[in-house]
Amino acid sequence: AQSVTQLGSHVSVSEGALVLLRCNYSSSVPPYLFWYVQYPNQGLQLLLKYTTGATLVKGINGFEAEFKKSETSFHLTKPSAHMSDAAEYFCAVRRGANNLFFGTGTRLTVIP
Amino acid sequence: EAGVTQSPTHLIKTRGQQATLRCSPISGHTSVYWYQQALGLGLQFLLWYDEGEERNRGNFPPRFSGRQFPNYSSELNVNALELEDSALYLCASSLGTAFAWGNTIYFGEGSWLTVV
Numbered sequence: 166a167q168s169v170t171q172l173g174s175h176v177s178v179s180e181g182a183l184v185l186l187r188c189n190y191s192s193s194v195p196p197y198l199f200w201y202v203q204y205p206n207q208g209l210q211l212l213l214k215y216t217t218g219a220t221l222v223k224g225i226n227g228f229e230a231e232f233k234k235s236e237t238s239f240h241l242t243k244p245s246a247h248m249s250d251a252a253e254y255f256c257a258v259r260r261g262a263n264n265l266f267f268g269t270g271t272r273l274t275v276i277p
Numbered sequence: 278e279a280g281v282t283q284s285p286t287h288l289i290k291t292r293g294q295q296a297t298l299r300c301s302p303i304s305g306h307t308s309v310y311w312y313q314q315a316l317g318l319g320l321q322f323l324l325w326y327d328e329g330e331e332r333n334r335g336n337f338p339p340r341f342s343g344r345q346f347p348n349y350s351s352e353l354n355v356n357a358l359e360l361e362d363s364a365l366y367l368c369a370s371s372l373g374t375a376f377a378w379g380n381t382i383y384f385g386e387g388s389w390l391t392v393v
Contacts, residue, residue, distance in 0.1 A: 208367055209384035255320065264333060265382055267320040
């Protein structure tokens with residue numbers, strides 16, 4: 166079954182530094198991949214998604230992710246971290262007809 | 278346009294009691310999903326409803342149940358509450374075929390259930 170693995174449960178970066186959150190997937194079919202963000206005490210917000218087409222996907226808040234089939238990866242990046250980016254980030258993959266399988270999440274801390 | 282709305286925001290129950298959580302999907306969405314986010318366990322899929330029918334359920338005991346109403350809103354019922362049921366319960370919605378034509382699953386802000 167389709168699944169994702171997020172490497173690193175906690176990531177800390179300095180304000181202005183590059184953000185890199187790692188996600189590797191496992192899928193026997195072409196995957197649909199997603200990144201969601203969860204701010205403290207809130208629900209999940211879709212950052213970006215890859216279904217088909219262009220492998221570099223741009224999302225909200227300056228985030229982007231690149232689908233790399235050869236590496237089975239879908240890492241999330243942002244060139245310059247902002248304090249407001251501090252949150253928990255979840256990678257997810259479509260599983261079955263109408264469901265998402267989530268990774269365990271990566272908590273991003275931004276250091277001033 | 279209103280997003281997915283959930284109520285109550287917080288709920289405190291005693292072990293053994295029943296809890297009912299409610300969800301209103303985005304207008305036009307026919308599918309509703311429930312997820313549990315428990316501390317240390319991540320996001321776990323609970324239930325999926327579409328057009329009033331339960332289409333799929335995750336690996337949870339039968340005391341977790343729910344239903345979807347004709348207006349596509351949904352409720353999640355948890356019977357015989359146990360301490361480990363304490364979690365954030367997230368509801369999400371999508372158009373019927375969530376992954377066709379770029380449709381996506383959208384989440385509400387969740388209901389915090391505390392079992393004491």
